[in-house]
Amino acid sequence: MRTTKFGAVALMLVCATPAFAEAPAKEKEVWVSIGTDALETARSSFKTQGQELGTVAREKDGVAVLRVRESQLEKLSKVMHDKLNRCAGFITHDTEEQALAAVESSVAAQPVASLISYTIDNATATNSLMSAVTESNIRSTITTLSTSWTSRRYNLQSGIDAATWLKNRWTTLASGRSDISVANFTHPTTTSPQPSVILTIQGTSLPNEVVVLGAHLDSINGSGSSSSAPGADDDASGVAALTEVIRVAVAKGYKPARTVKFMAYAAEEIGLRGSGAIAANYKSTGVNVVGVLQLDMINYRGSSYDIVLVTDYTNAAQNTFLRNLITRYLPGVTTTNTTCGYGCSDHASWHNRGYAASIPFEALLGQDNPYIHTANDTLTQTAGSAQNSVKFVKLAAAYVAELAKGTTSVALQAEDAESSR
Incomplete structure (x- = not known):
């Protein structure tokens, strides 16, 4: 090959460049805890892709700890799904x-469970909240979250924008109520650029006892970060449920005795990062959380049962409370149990720190929405309807009214009418 003078100089510069270039930055590594029942499956799947998972550093009671590259979290999530x-x-x-x-x-x-008496004696407020729940409002929130952004992935601008929209939406719903505040829970950017969003209704007589309702804001497509991840069921449906309970609480003038916090968690899909940070913070600062309800995938009916309660990594007494709420306020709604495994959703972040947590789910495990983590997790899979979510939203409203107690304007009017007789 013939080379000109300038070509030779250029070639020399190209060849010399690596000697002066910085060494590539070492990829960040993180630690994961994972159920040992899933470990061999994960190792085998990684091996078929020419990758290896790290060695186990500690194992106890069916849970193992190992170090992985941060880029492997998405692959691990896909394998688990x-x-x-x-x-x-x-x-x-x-x-x-x-x-x-x-x-x-x-x-x-x-x-925490021993501090709570699970009584069902607040029917006026409960029925007031439940009666105001509408499918159209739930559907509207799911539609916005699943169509306004290609993805709500925790480390994309679209995921951050979705969190901004939700904070603004909740702030608008709470306008006029000085006892309600909305704030971001900001995570380190290396953990999650997307913040979690928290709305707080201050308790009237027991403000230091806290009831938490949660769902996760982020979405994921197992095919990669550039793929569409509408996440209509997983978990726009859960966030829409929280939004609807907030709406009816404001509309009905609900004032809880205990403080109620609604949390839309960031970065659930890559290892419960948002809820984990919040639960750890609450534990270390001594926040007295008396109950946690997680809503993750509630709009797809994959089983003949209406509501399926996860029994592992949850609190048995609170699960019984939920069943009793269903019997009392949702007659005809059928229930059964399932197990979900370690780290199944954000309830595990609370459970592992000693808080009473429960998760009512849309189906038996393995019969749930097969389209999650794909571009097809849209409302189309439920014929454009959010009807399956309605019973979960009503259960969430009953959970709030009967665990946080308190009154609605309707309840106060009823009491005033009774006392004037």
């Missing part, structure tokens, strides 16, 4: 210390 029908299915930790602590407390004690 495709092979084991689990959403998440592992918990991500920034340090080895945090991961090892999670193993030690993987089957947490339930000290």
Whole structure:
């Protein structure tokens, strides 16, 4: 090959460049805790893709800890979904210390449960909230979240924008109520650029006792970060449920005795990062959370049962309370149980820190929405309807009214009428 003078100089510069270039930055590594029942499946799937998972650093009571590259979290999430029908299915930790602590407390004690008496005696307020729930409002929120952005992925601008929209939406709903506040829970950008969003209704007589209702804001497509992830069922449906309970609470003038917090978590899909950070913060600062309800996938009816309660990594006493609420306020709604495995959804973040948590789910595990984590997780899969979500939203409203107690304007009017007789 003939080379000109300038070509030779250019060639010399090209060849010399690597000697002066910086070494590529080492990819960030994180620690994950994962159920040992899922570990072999995950290893086998990674091996077929020419990758290896790290060695186990600690194992106890069916939970293992290992270090992985951050880029492997998405692959791990896909394996857990495709092979084991689990959403998440592992918990991500920034340090080895945090991961090892999670193993030690993987089957947490339930000290909070003994402080709560699960009574069902607030029917006026409960029925007032439940009666105002509408399918159209739930559907509207699902539609906005699943169509306004290609993805709500935790580390994309669209995921951040979705969080901004939700904070503004909740702020608008709460306007005029000085006892309601809305704020972002900001995570380190290395953990999740997307913030979690929290709306708080201050309790009137027991403000230091806190009831939490949660759902996750982020979405994911197992094919990659550039693929569409509408996440209509997983988990726009859960966020829409929270939004509807907030709407009816404001519309009915509901004032809880206990403080109620509605949380839209960031970064659930890559290891419960948002809820994990919040639960850890509340634990370390001594926030007295007396109950947690998680709503993750509620709009697809894959089983003959209406509501399926997850029994592992949840609180048995609170699960019984939910069943009693269904019997009392949702007659004809059928229920059964299922198990979901370690780190199945954000309830695990609370459970592993000793809080009483429950998750009513749309179907038996393995019969749930097969389109999640794909571009096809849209309202089309439920014929454009949010009707299946309605019973879950009503259950969530009953949970709030009967656990946080308190009154609605309707309840106060009824009491005034009774006392004037």
